[in-house]
Each structure stands twice: as structure tokens, then as C-alpha cells.
Amino acid sequence: MKKIHLLCIALLAISFLVLSGCGKTEEAENVPENLTFEAQDMEGNQISAKIFSETKLTMVNVWATYCNPCLREMPGLGELAGEYESDEFQIVGVISDVPEGSSQKTMDLAADLIAQTGADYTHLLLSESLYYALLTEVTAVPTTFFIDENGNILDTVVGAMDKSAWEEKINALLEKE
Secondary structure, eight states: OHHHHHHHHHHHHHHHHHHTOBSOOEEOOOOOOOOOOEEEBTTSOEEEGGGGGGSSEEEEEEEOTTOHHHHHHHHHHHHHHTTSOTTTEEEEEEEEEEETTOOHHHHHHHHHHHHHHTOOSEEEEEOHHHIIIIITTOOSBSEEEEEETTSOEEEEEESOOOHHHHHHHHHHHHHHO
16 A cells, blocks of 8 residues: 555656656756666566666657657657667657556557557656656656667666657767677
8 A cells, every 4th residue: 555655656646747847858967877776567567677778779768648748759759769779779658648557548558659659668657766766856757868788878868859860869879889
């Protein structure tokens, strides 16, 4: 019961923070350092922070089902996900307003939005450990983290960008690696 209570408080906090700004692009400075988590993806598979070790660079895009800027950028992200070698780059979405254990109606909405936008990459449902590992400093959606294979956050972007701007950022970060 305590776990559910904490998750509800975390979701309320995220909702409040996320509603305070949706779509404005800026660089964020304060990001969490501890990236240990476990969460379920949309298919019910258990995913941990080990996902970052599978590729040189991971783009973690935190989005919400109600966020128009999030949904507008997802088709470009879906295209980018297929344009890089899997050992070089991957995209992981985090659906900030769909926690593990959500109703079938909520899950269907998220699945429909993913299909409609062509965002064919892994999407994680919000869990308590994922929230504390990565989302405590998220103040708006979309927020995007770039994480290397060792779990280090290399860059954070608050707000949506188009495909070409993301591609520039991805290529620049891959060149540094």
C-alpha cells in the first residue's frame, strides 16, 4: 500500500511539473546521477538500466499522451530510430503519464499514439524506480536525455525539436564518443 501511495504522489508531482510547461526548448543543467531502475515496456517486458550498455548512445525521450509537441516530434524520432546501427544508437521513450498497472483503456491510448506517430522503438511505463532514477528533475515534457553506454547523462534537452535538429545533436554526441 505504501508503494502505491508513493507512486501516486510521484505521479501527482510529475503531472504538476509537466503541466507547468510543454514544448519550450531549453538546455537543462540539473539531472539525476543515479540511473538504477526497473520498468516494464509496453509489451510487459522487464527493462533495467542495463539497456544503456546495449549501445554507444541512448536517447531517452520522456513524453506524455496529452502533449502535442511530444506527439509532433515522435514521427521524426521513429524515423531516426531506424537510421542508425543498433550498437551505435537507440531511442527509448518514457510515457510519463502512463504508470505500470494502468487500465487497459490507458494502455490502448498509449499504444494507439505510438502506432499513429510511427514511434517504433521501446517505450517504458512509469515505475517508482524509473521516476527516482531519471524523472525527479523533469519539469516539462518532452524532456530528452542522452545517455552513454556507462549510464552517464551526456546532455539534456527540454522541449521538442524537429528531426534534423535531433540528428545534428545525435551525430555530434556520437562523434565525441
